[in-house]
Amino acid sequence: MNIPSLIVQYWPRLLAGLALTVEITIISLILAGILGLVFGLLSVSKRKGLRGIALVYVDIVRGTPLLVQAFFIYFGIPQVLGIQSDPVVSGIITLSLNAGGYLAEIFRGGIESISRGQMEAARSLGLPYGMAMRSVILPQAVRTMTPALINQCIITLKDTSLLSVIGVTELTQTGRLIIANNYQSFEVWAIVAAMYFIIIMILSKISKRIERKMSYGKSKN
Amino acid sequence: MGKVKIKNLKKNFGDLEVLKDINLEVKEQEVICIIGASGSGKSTLLRCINALEDASSGTIEVDGNDITRADGNINKYRQDIGMVFQQFNLFPHMTVLKNISFAPVALKLKTKAEAEEAALKLLRRVDLEEKANVYPEQLSGGQQQRVAIARALAMNPDVMLFDEPTSALDPEMVGEVLSVMKQLAKDGMTMIVVTHEMGFAREVADRVIFIDEGFIVEEGPPSEVFGNPKNQRTINFLNMVL
Ligand SMILES: Nc1ncnc2c1ncn2[C@@H]1O[C@H](COP(=O)(O)OP(=O)(O)OP(=O)(O)O)[C@@H](O)[C@H]1O
Ligand SMILES: [Mg+2]
Numbered sequence: 001m002n003i004p005s006l007i008v009q010y011w012p013r014l015l016a017g018l019a020l021t022v023e024i025t026i027i028s029l030i031l032a033g034i035l036g037l038v039f040g041l042l043s044v045s046k047r048k049g050l051r052g053i054a055l056v057y058v059d060i061v062r063g064t065p066l067l068v069q070a071f072f073i074y075f076g077i078p079q080v081l082g083i084q085s086d087p088v089v090s091g092i093i094t095l096s097l098n099a100g101g102y103l104a105e106i107f108r109g110g111i112e113s114i115s116r117g118q119m120e121a122a123r124s125l126g127l128p129y130g131m132a133m134r135s136v137i138l139p140q141a142v143r144t145m146t147p148a149l150i151n152q153c154i155i156t157l158k159d160t161s162l163l164s165v166i167g168v169t170e171l172t173q174t175g176r177l178i179i180a181n182n183y184q185s186f187e188v189w190a191i192v193a194a195m196y197f198i199i200i201m202i203l204s205k206i207s208k209r210i211e212r213k214m215s216y217g218k219s220k221n
Numbered sequence: 222m223g224k225v226k227i228k229n230l231k232k233n234f235g236d237l238e239v240l241k242d243i244n245l246e247v248k249e250q251e252v253i254c255i256i257g258a259s260g261s262g263k264s265t266l267l268r269c270i271n272a273l274e275d276a277s278s279g280t281i282e283v284d285g286n287d288i289t290r291a292d293g294n295i296n297k298y299r300q301d302i303g304m305v306f307q308q309f310n311l312f313p314h315m316t317v318l319k320n321i322s323f324a325p326v327a328l329k330l331k332t333k334a335e336a337e338e339a340a341l342k343l344l345r346r347v348d349l350e351e352k353a354n355v356y357p358e359q360l361s362g363g364q365q366q367r368v369a370i371a372r373a374l375a376m377n378p379d380v381m382l383f384d385e386p387t388s389a390l391d392p393e394m395v396g397e398v399l400s401v402m403k404q405l406a407k408d409g410m411t412m413i414v415v416t417h418e419m420g421f422a423r424e425v426a427d428r429v430i431f432i433d434e435g436f437i438v439e440e441g442p443p444s445e446v447f448g449n450p451k452n453q454r455t456i457n458f459l460n461m462v463l
Binding site: 124125128140143 | 271273296297298299300302303304306308310311312313314323324327328369372373376
């Protein structure tokens, strides 16, 4: 069978796989965003203990392969707790924790890139630390972080394919299952690759737009 | 009664003793200019007064409140102490109007409408009314510093601290900032100004303070400190800068 007819025949399954990929990516990134913000803030804290907590988390995430993290969360932890684990839930937890670690570093870098004078100016007006961070530092930090944030989104999207090994029927696993039926490895992987590629290109285009809109004052005046 | 009362203030960074024993009382409506060599601790002293640095020991009272023992109240106290920085430190993601009105609104001291009206008035005072809706990056250094002064004034502070407010400016912009400060002094603001502008100190200061190696070495009216300095180190310093 040629590629067009393969696409027609398997379209519903491929689309479902892609949908799950996108869904897992979005949910994981939202959770990772929260984790990244929280641990990023901890890592710029004045308190050593809080910085230490963030450091340990980031080091664990960076110091172990994603695949091992997925196995640990899908097989390891449920065994100890004596519970049945769900591949999708385990996958989302894995990607959230993983991306959260990298996002924490991105947040830390973004916050530290803002000159100290900004925080001091805000505090000298009587703003509490949290308010100064939220209204003065973070809005500026996020602007400088935008390219790195978008990059992490793309990485996490691609990382979902690793979840095929714990049986999540996202796009890659869907490809494997189709090939198990029809043995057309070349054609099916070409289709799967093209689908990832298109989604990521769309994401990159959108992100270029956002980046352009983000420079100060250019949109107004 | 003193607006600012500093007693036995010491500040060290690790082993480095920057302020060794500072005693200073600033009266209401008084304008103090602090002079001294680079690294003598002038910025550190100003930064201690609004707790951007924690004093190592001693007390700093502003309007009767001891800043060094402020704990959770520090935010409240800081509202009454305006600070103008060498590098302006305007918020680049906010318009000029927002820079000025943001803190009073965020701290629920004013409604947005009230704060913006007050901000426009302040902009008129620093002669930048037409710049209300632009972003800081579109302003010259002198204009940015005038906005920064307006931003500090928006909190209705009791005292204004200036840390070399004109040092980062091109020479042709120094005058516009100094004239805003002169006007402020005339209007009766209590001011503590770290500056290398000896002309300004001579003209505007009620008292000039020379800091060296962590101590106030000489203080008095500008005519005395500049005209008839008593301490050898003051004489050396003035010979160098004048
Ligand atoms: N956060 C800090 N940590 C360690 N040392 C510091 C810190 N801040 C200032 N110092 C040191 O304290 C001394 C006094 O610094 P300060 O900035 O108060 O001097 P200054 O009189 O304002 O000098 P300048 O005219 O150059 O602004 C300097 O030796 C400086 O290196
Ligand atoms: Mg200084």
